[in-house]
Amino acid sequence: MPFADLFFGCMPCLGTPPPPVLKLHVDADRDGIVDNPYGKVHLWTWGPAGRGAIILCNNDDGNASRVIAPLDLLSGNALVTEIPNAPGGLDNTDTTIDGANDVSDIAPLELRRHPAGRDFPANWSGRLSVAGGMHHRVRIFDTRAAGAPEVIGPTLGASHLIANLDTAPAVLYLGIEAIVYPSSVFDGFVDLTIETLNPGHGVTHTHVARVRVAPWMAMHHLNAVRQVFVLDDGNNFGHDVFRNDLADGVTAMVAVPAPTTANAVAYNRDRWFRDVMKVGFATLPGTGAPATRHVPAILRTANNRQSSHAGCLLDRFAWRELVGARMGYVAPQLPFITGSSLDSFGNLECSPPVTANGLNYRFGRIIYGQDNARAMSASVRQFLIAQKVQRPFSVDTSWLEVGHVDEVFTFCPWPGTPKGFKLLIASPAEAIQILDRTAGPPLNEGLAPICVAPQADPAWLLVAAAYPHLTVDAVRNDAIFRAHQGTVQGHIDTIEATLVAELGLQPADIIRMPVLYTVTGMAGRYVAYLPNPANMLVVTRPDGCANLCVPKPFGPMVAGQCIFEADITNKLQAAYEPAAAPVVNKGEIHFIDDFYTYHAAMGEIHCGTNEVRLPAVDRWWWQLDWVT
Amino acid sequence: MERAGRRACCVLAIGLVAASALRADPNDSAAPREPQSSVIARENVLEKDVSMEDFETGFHLLQASDAQAYDAARARWQGTLAASRHELERRAVSADWRTAINAAIVLGRIDHGPAYDRFQAALAAEDIRAAGRMAGGLHTVWAKYQAIATRDLQGAVLPLCWEVLLKHVNSWPDWQVTAYLRILWVTPDPRSLEPLMWFLETTANDGHAHDAARAVALLGRAAVATRLAESRAKHELARARLDDVEAELTDIGR
Numbered sequence: 113m114p115f116a117d118l119f120f121g122c123m124p125c126l127g128t129p130p131p132p133v134l135k136l137h138v139d140a141d142r143d144g145i146v147d148n149p150y151g152k153v154h155l156w157t158w159g160p161a162g163r164g165a166i167i168l169c170n171n172d173d174g175n176a177s178r179v180i181a182p183l184d185l186l187s188g189n190a191l192v193t194e195i196p197n198a199p200g201g202l203d204n205t206d207t208t209i210d211g212a213n214d215v216s217d218i219a220p221l222e223l224r225r226h227p228a229g230r231d232f233p234a235n236w237s238g239r240l241s242v243a244g245g246m247h248h249r250v251r252i253f254d255t256r257a258a259g260a261p262e263v264i265g266p267t268l269g270a271s272h273l274i275a276n277l278d279t280a281p282a283v284l285y286l287g288i289e290a291i292v293y294p295s296s297v298f299d300g301f302v303d304l305t306i307e308t309l310n311p312g313h314g315v316t317h318t319h320v321a322r323v324r325v326a327p328w329m330a331m332h333h334l335n336a337v338r339q340v341f342v343l344d345d346g347n348n349f350g351h352d353v354f355r356n357d358l359a360d361g362v363t364a365m366v367a368v369p370a371p372t373t374a375n376a377v378a379y380n381r382d383r384w385f386r387d388v389m390k391v392g393f394a395t396l397p398g399t400g401a402p403a404t405r406h407v408p409a410i411l412r413t414a415n416n417r418q419s420s421h422a423g424c425l426l427d428r429f430a431w432r433e434l435v436g437a438r439m440g441y442v443a444p445q446l447p448f449i450t451g452s453s454l455d456s457f458g459n460l461e462c463s464p465p466v467t468a469n470g471l472n473y474r475f476g477r478i479i480y481g482q483d484n485a486r487a488m489s490a491s492v493r494q495f496l497i498a499q500k501v502q503r504p505f506s507v508d509t510s511w512l513e514v515g516h517v518d519e520v521f522t523f524c525p526w527p528g529t530p531k532g533f534k535l536l537i538a539s540p541a542e543a544i545q546i547l548d549r550t551a552g553p554p555l556n557e558g559l560a561p562i563c564v565a566p567q568a569d570p571a572w573l574l575v576a577a578a579y580p581h582l583t584v585d586a587v588r589n590d591a592i593f594r595a596h597q598g599t600v601q602g603h604i605d606t607i608e609a610t611l612v613a614e615l616g617l618q619p620a621d622i623i624r625m626p627v628l629y630t631v632t633g634m635a636g637r638y639v640a641y642l643p644n645p646a647n648m649l650v651v652t653r654p655d656g657c658a659n660l661c662v663p664k665p666f667g668p669m670v671a672g673q674c675i676f677e678a679d680i681t682n683k684l685q686a687a688y689e690p691a692a693a694p695v696v697n698k699g700e701i702h703f704i705d706d707f708y709t710y711h712a713a714m715g716e717i718h719c720g721t722n723e724v725r726l727p728a729v730d731r732w733w734w735q736l737d738w739v740t
Numbered sequence: 741m742e743r744a745g746r747r748a749c750c751v752l753a754i755g756l757v758a759a760s761a762l763r764a765d766p767n768d769s770a771a772p773r774e775p776q777s778s779v780i781a782r783e784n785v786l787e788k789d790v791s792m793e794d795f796e797t798g799f800h801l802l803q804a805s806d807a808q809a810y811d812a813a814r815a816r817w818q819g820t821l822a823a824s825r826h827e828l829e830r831r832a833v834s835a836d837w838r839t840a841i842n843a844a845i846v847l848g849r850i851d852h853g854p855a856y857d858r859f860q861a862a863l864a865a866e867d868i869r870a871a872g873r874m875a876g877g878l879h880t881v882w883a884k885y886q887a888i889a890t891r892d893l894q895g896a897v898l899p900l901c902w903e904v905l906l907k908h909v910n911s912w913p914d915w916q917v918t919a920y921l922r923i924l925w926v927t928p929d930p931r932s933l934e935p936l937m938w939f940l941e942t943t944a945n946d947g948h949a950h951d952a953a954r955a956v957a958l959l960g961r962a963a964v965a966t967r968l969a970e971s972r973a974k975h976e977l978a979r980a981r982l983d984d985v986e987a988e989l990t991d992i993g994r
Contacts, residue, residue, distance in 0.1 A: 452879055486879065
């Protein structure tokens with residue numbers, strides 16, 4: 113008899129078969145089908161041979177019922193899933209299965225009588241329950257079909273009585289969803305208990321099954337891109353030209369459709385798409401095509417950008433325009449806050465899969481920038497940590513004016529290498545070396561100009577004071593400016609050392625991009641002086657290559673060529689070709705002018721875009737063998 | 741006295757309308773007098789030829805007012821109060837936090853008024869629309885004024901921050917209030933605890949509340965644990981009483 117079977121019942125009379133009992137049947141072997149065996153379902157284990165049922169945080173909007181308030185009402189706080197008394201919004205905020213779209217988000221759960229075919233005596237009943245307040249974290253429906261009502265959950269409570277088992281079907285087909293993801297106060301495990309009740313003797317049998325809520329996971333740059341987003345800022349500072357160039361980079365080699373645009377008026381010209389959301393996903397075992405087992409879900413920034421960015425509203429975009437069937441939404445920080453710059457998701461990155469310190473991170477690792485004086489929301493950090501499978505770590509970005517990790521590094525696919533990617537990291541030391549080589553013999557190009565094209569734009573008058581170094585020698589001869597590059601390189605070396613240690617990188621996995629930084633503001637922090645090529649959009653293609661949409665660095669021009677562009681192209685040439693000379697089965701480099709559209713406002717292409725990717729279908733989070 | 745002081749806080753917390761009424765009533769002092777204060781103050785006042793009645797009136801009006809009424813009261817009475825510095829200094833260490841903080845604000849204004857005005861004028865002149873267009877948003881502005889405050893004013897900035905919390909929250913733009921809350925992050929001082937707790941319990945602005953919570957946390961657990969426990973107990977008691985009302989309503993409606 114399985115450990116989970118605790119038999120308290122009355123002894124049957126000799127010659128009379130004992131009454132049946134109720135058992136919980138779940139998909140413990142994670143193949144999308146409820147199992148016939150019911151033994152040891154109270155256990156839940158990780159790993160390729162692990163067992164235990166899984167449920168999904170059903171936070172998409174299968175029936176498009178969420179309330180979309182006018183933006184000027186700014187009532188976003190009331191629209192979020194975790195507020196129990198905001199029913200009828202996302203699928204996990206109401207008491208029914210929200211239509212046919214919603215059924216696949218509901219895990220199956222069956223109550224079967226054992227032995228099958230034996231009848232219950234009259235008036236016997238069953239009691240299904242969850243303990244420890246878990247009815248606020250899961251909801252059980254009385255069938256697994258559209259319109260099925262809640263029987264256990266925040267509205268009806270922690271237990272459900274199934275009366276008159278003698279007339280009930282032999283198998284009761286239920287459904288179960290999670291209302292929330294794992295968190296710092298919820299490890300994701302929920303124990304379901306079914307009791308068989310004899311009206312004369314109380315509980316005759318108890319059976320327990322353990323389920324776990326699927327974690328939210330971030331996507332990484334080896335995941336192919338499905339959709340790109342950018343604000344349509346009309347022709348402000350040449351934004352139309354930028355969008356056209358971006359579309360070229362995104363669609364090249366038929367990568368993905370042209371970027372989806374957000375309306376500038378609606379969102380008050382908030383152009384920082386990266387900062388408002390991080391698209392991730394959660395996975396439930398299923399019988400359909402592997403890709404259908406993933407449900408994307410948007411992690412919303414903690415920031416209320418109306419406060420933090422003077423009326424900007426793009427943080428509302430995801431709720432208003434992206435959430436829907438098979439696109440969920442989670443906001444760990446409630447209510448939204450003015451937060452800090454580090455709460456923007458340019459400061460949240462996920463590495464490709466790595467093996468480090470003996471652990472195989474098959475979904476990569478989450479990386480965020482840390483600054484004790486302006487830390488990312490504790491609620492968001494704790495949420496990320498609680499998901500466990502991408503084991504977050506931080507790097508020191510306190511020295512950056514904006515403070516985001518994307519100002520320093522990115523990851524680009526590199527097919528044919530052991531890891532399948534390279535770390536591209538900004539390097540002022542590399543930039544200075546290139547400038548020194550340019551000024552020295554045999555080139556002797558110390559007067560080579562910098563920022564040539566931006567100076568031709570009338571907007572230069574607005575920004576010229578921020579760019580006093582306009583030749584190679586102007587940089588080389590400014591001892592203070594050079595000293596700043598050394599300081600910044602020291603900070604970046606620290607970040608690189610952390611990345612090497614936490615991601616198990618080797619020197620050959622790292623490519624250094626020439627970037628100069630300049631000191632800003634009262635706080636003595638730094639920001640990229642020239643457009644920062646490391647702050648790029650990586651448009652990963654289905655073939656595993658990528659189109660790199662790289663901020664055009666506007667470095668020194670020698671013989672009609674930008675020597676920073678040439679350096680980058682040369683370093684990437686093993687896997688990437690210039691956009692002008694595309695090669696099948698290789699990636700492309702698209703240098704795109706973002707000088708006035710983003711760089712002059714302390715961001716770059718990566719900051720101004722966002723994307724949905726397609727998670728891998730050859731791996732599943734429950735197969736990780738190191739998670740505890 | 742402690743209880744009376746808290747009662748005064750609660751009165752102010754109920755609403756500005758009620759506070760306005762309070763201001764008009766000189767008998768309802770939000771700053772209860774202490775037994776020896778009149779004697780000490782009178783000695784000082786006599787030296788400066790300022791009546792104690794004037795001092796009490798001025799101090800009361802400054803303490804009980806906010807927004808434009810506070811600005812007007814300060815313009816009218818600060819000179820009067822300045823003539824009794826000793827009394828202000830005595831009140832600045834009062835056990836009643838509201839008395840102490842208001843006295844400290846007046847002292848701060850007397851000692852650093854022009855610097856405060858320059859600081860505030862510079863902050864108010866920031867082009868926040870332009871800053872909001874930058875990747876870092878207003879965080880860059882707030883970081884700048886944290887740096888200026890710690891460099892130029894250091895601990896002297898505290899009374900200005902307290903003044904903003906107690907007097908200007910409802911009349912200044914939210915982003916400016918945020919700036920002062922964040923200055924408190926970089927100038928942690930136990931004296932900020934009570935104004936911050938009062939602010940936390942009364943503000944309707946989620947962003948401000950979060951910033952105030954962080955400012956409290958940055959004071960350190962040892963400095964705030966007792967006060968937090970007190971406040972938690974008070975609110976749990978209030979909640980229990982509200983539940984009681986709800987139960988009565990249910991019973992009556994049955």
